[in-house]
Amino acid sequence: MPPTHQVTALLRAWSDGDEAAINALMPLVYGELRRLARLYMSRERHALTLQPTALVNEAYLRLVDIQRVRWRDRAHFLAVSARVMRRVLVDVARARASLKRAGGIQRVSFDEALVPAAWSTDLLALDDALNTLAERDARKGQVIELRFFGGLTVEETAEALHVAPRTVMRDWRLARAWLSRELKKTIDDA
Amino acid sequence: MTRERWQLISAVYHEALARRLDSRGLYLREACAGDDELRREVEALLAADGQSAIVDAPAVAAVARGVASESPSFVGRSLGVYKIVKLLGVGGMGEVYQARDTRLDRLVAIKILPPALAADSQFRERFAREARSISRLDHPHICTLYDVGEHEGTSFIVMQYLEGETLEKRLEKGPLPLQQALRYAIEIAGALDKAHRAGIVHRDLKPGNIMLTKSGATLLDFGLAKMAAVSSIASATSEAALPATTITKGVLLGTLAYMAPEQIDGRDADARTDIFAFGITLHEMLTGQRASADKHQALTPPALDHTVGRCLAGDPDDRWQTAADLLRELEWVETEDRPQPSDVGGWLTPGRIVSVAVVAVTLAAAAAFGMRDLRAPARDGLLMRLTIPTPPHASLAFGGAGQPGLAISPDGTRLAFVAQRDGTMLLFVRALDSLESHPIEGTEGAALPFWSPEGRTVGFFTEAKTLKTVDVVSGHVRVLGSMPSGAGFGAAWGADGTIVIGSTSSGLLKTTSAGGPMTPLRQIETTTRDSSERFPVFLPDGRHLMYWSFPSNTAWLTSVDAPDAHQIMGSDSPIKYLAPGYLLFGRQDALMAQPFDWRRGALSGTAIGIAEQVARHVNNNALIFDASANGTIAYVNDAGTPLAQLTWFDSRGKRLGTVGSPAPYRNPTLSPDGKRVAIEITNSVNRTQDIWLLDVDTGEPSRFTFDPANDIQPVWSPNGDRILFGSDRSGVFNVYQRPSNGAGRDELVAKSSAYMSPSGFTPDASAVIYRTVVAGLMQVGTLPLVGARTPRLFDRKPASYSQGRVSPDGKWLASCPTNQASRRSGSKAFQRRAVESGRFRGTGAARCAGNVMGGS
Secondary structure, three states: OOOHHHHHHHHHHHHOOOOHHHHHHHHHHHHHHHHHHHHHHHHOOOHHHOOHHHHHHHHHHHHOOOOOOOOOOHHHHHHHHHHHHHHHHHHHHHHHHHHHHHOOOOOOOHHHHHOOHHHHHHHHHHHHHHHHHHHHOHHHHHHHHHHHHOOOOHHHHHHHHOOOHHHHHHHHHHHHHHHHHHHHHHHHHO | OOHHHHHHHHHHHHHHHHOOHHHHHHHHHHHOOOOHHHHHHHHHHHHHHOOOOHHHOOHHHHHHHHHHHOOOOOOOOEEOOEEEEEEEEEEOOEEEEEEEEOOOOEEEEEEEOOHHHHOOHHHHHHHHHHHHHHHOOOOOOEOOEEEEEEEOOEEEEEEEOOOOEEHHHHHOOOOOOHHHHHHHHHHHHHHHHHHHHOOOOOOOOOHHHEEEEOOEEEEOOOOHHHHHHHHHHHHHOOHHHHHHHOOOHHHHHHHHOOOOHHHHOOOOOOHHHHHHHHHHHHHHHHHOOOOEOOEOOOOOOHHHHHHHHHHOOOOHHHOOOOHHHHHHHHHHHHHHHOOOHHHOOOOOOOOOOOEEEEEEEOHHHHHHHOOOOOOOOOOOOOEEEEEEOOOOOEEEOOOOOOOOOEEEOOOOOEEEEEEEEOOEEEEEEEEOOOOOOEEEOOOOOEEEEEEOOOOOEEEEEEOOOEEEEEEOOOOOEEEEEEOOOOEEEEEEEOOOOEEEEEEOOOOOEEEEOOEEEEEEOOOOOOOOOOOOEEEEEEOOOOOEEEEEEOOOOEEEEEEOOOOOOEEEEEOOOOOEEEOOOEEEEEEOOEEEEEEEEOOOOEEOOOOEEEEOOEOEOOOOOOEOEEEOOOOEEEEEEOOOOOOEEEEEEOOOOOEEEEEEEEEOEEEEEEOOOOOEEEEEEEOOOOOOEEEEEEEOOOOOEEEOOOOOOOEEEEEEOOOOOEEEEEEOOOOOOEEEEEEOOOOOOOEEEEOOOOOEEEEEEOOOOOEEEEEEEEOOEEEEEEEEOOOOOOOEEOOOOOEEEEEEEEOOOOOEEEEEEEEOOOOEOOEOEEEEEEOOOOOEEEEEEEEOOOOOOOOO
């Protein structure tokens, strides 16, 4: 495992627009995520009682030397975390999909267990739909990213976006309805 | 799609959502006139709104489920004689599984070591040596190490399997009661003593390593921390072992809190290191909060404070030197603190918690009832509920040999009820606005009280089968006569002095308030009707009355003027009438109200619930409740103290948020700096009140008073440095105080043989406003905190003053007088008076809510 300041630097580089940084970052993040998910599952009877923010935060806290991070604020850190999480999960789902297309190896590798098979198709469709939504209405796209991938609460999302919780709820409701409709279309088309 | 188009869809969608379902169609037709595409788009979004979506559960939850669905590698496999059943947990030292020992056919817990470690021969050797010494520890409160083994390259430890929850998990629900915490502490100290004598130090004592089982607290993972330490040395030479064995930042944070300073510094741990961790753990059990070296909350009893304080000394030399000393100290504290026999026991069936709940319902609320059902209790402040605690040293009688009973006076202001004091049934009367219930002497053996129409006299039956009345003002008891067998099942007092008495076999009987023979109210034909006519109730004209028949479980309407009776409904409980036109009856444990025209004897509309968890009499199963003519309902609640939720509201009544979790809170008062709330919480074990402080930001409660007696009515000093409260630890409520930081002892502010409890402070903190009872009425006065501390009452008027608060300029006292003549249910005239002159002035229309806090 690289020293934490290295991870911090990678995360910052990526948030500043260095796309190459994420390639180095991702294996670290999902390795840690997987370990933590497993740990949490052993503690909790049901995944429903998971505290997603705690899990995501813990993953980053272990990877990042929080003292050295000079993020603009906590909200910004959470927002970047959510984006990394999206990249990690979508990447795993994509790998799984290409494996399936290749038709060959049935064995799922260690990290791919992170994304359940049935879910990965939906996840890829969601990622596409989310990109479309963001073009139209950037804030609604962010609300979904923060809440779904980042596990943020309505209040945390409001804080990250500097809007009222009520606005987050309104955005969430419309974006959610729109996305389910888009995903349904994708499935119907397929 | 353009951004503009999207914004239009968005706006129409939100507007449609804001409308009621039945008017959405119309709205959409208008808003999307000529734009069918827009309408289709919005309709599709509205349709999707109600459906579940992939984004509903955070992505991480799905990830966790995915990970969980992988079958853990060892489940189902066998390690020698051990067959792995399931994964129990994942710790720093590897995964823990439940397994079955097929040879001995018992469940065991198996810890599997990370392969990288197991490959290190030097580690394996030390590990085996360590395990051997631990396995020799045989103590009921130490998790036994059965075996260490190796199977096809997998190294593992076999331990006793314990069923229960960890102390860590338990503490998430809040601190433990004192007696229970002491019990666990003694068990753990005993376990430490045993291990230390064998030369084994735990090194990682913390709530997560203490399992609470049916047979008490058991210490887990003895000595494993040392093995872990060994392993991290090993890992320094083995790159591959790193992820599994390095103490990660997160784990370290969790454990750091329990580590002694010398351990953090990397010095070697000894028995005193465990004693430090024990102190932190015990402090957390008692307060729910973590202490640190040389810093902890004040604990009571003081001996316990000393015990814990000495565990937490930063320098190991200043701590208890052995667990044996610590154990002796704890055993002494426990013996001293054990409740005296008089504090426990009582007459009620164990486990049954009862309080009298009085529901004051205004007429407006009653009228609104017709539109509400059980799932939508009345809101808008029309319904007021308050719970009356059982009088000190008495218990509510509603079963067993005595007859239950409570009766609310016709004007709804006083409650008469039967409670047991020193083994004898006695009538108690309590004005709803006062804090105390008064026993009525001379009413020994009382059962089933009922009020006279003018509300001054209470009639009751005695065990000796006589009918008596007592004037609640003068206390004069009068014997009206003895009753025939089977009579005495409820009575009603008519406006003309007629008293109608229920009986089990002779139908309703009558007599007069002046005494005289008991004769049948009317001739009844026993062949056509059940002759058991119980719990009569007069209707507003004073001629008609209702009664309940048991065991036929029917409710009837009759009149003193006519022999016939008319069945109203089937009911498994007595019925009452609630003005302006409701019939009250029971349905299971709920009290129901249904519109009722008594002149026609006809019910209409639907029944709605007024109260749930109403107690029933254990003998005849009758629901125990009463209703006054003006709409106050009293019932015996069988669910303990209702839970309340502290909630912030702004001055307009808008709900802003909550503080802490729901609990049986009462009398919340905010500290002057707004950071803490002092509250009364009912102790679930002995049913007495203690004062707790709640952190407004975190909602974290910490206990403030620890006396087994009732500690009530907290009041903050103006600068917030002290909290005054009332306590009946000396037998009667007196005023005590203590620094609000929890330090020091409770100090008696003023000793009085009469009830005294604090209500407010003067702004300069020179005097306390207190409450006391004079001639049965609550009065307020000032108690100077300087000089001789002589209490001084304000002018005594024939009224009760339930609260007293001084204005910020110190010139006015606000109080809530409850004058007999002007009283109205639910609202009281608000008055103020000059502190100096002691005279009252009314402020007209203002309303006084007092300090009533409703449960929700």
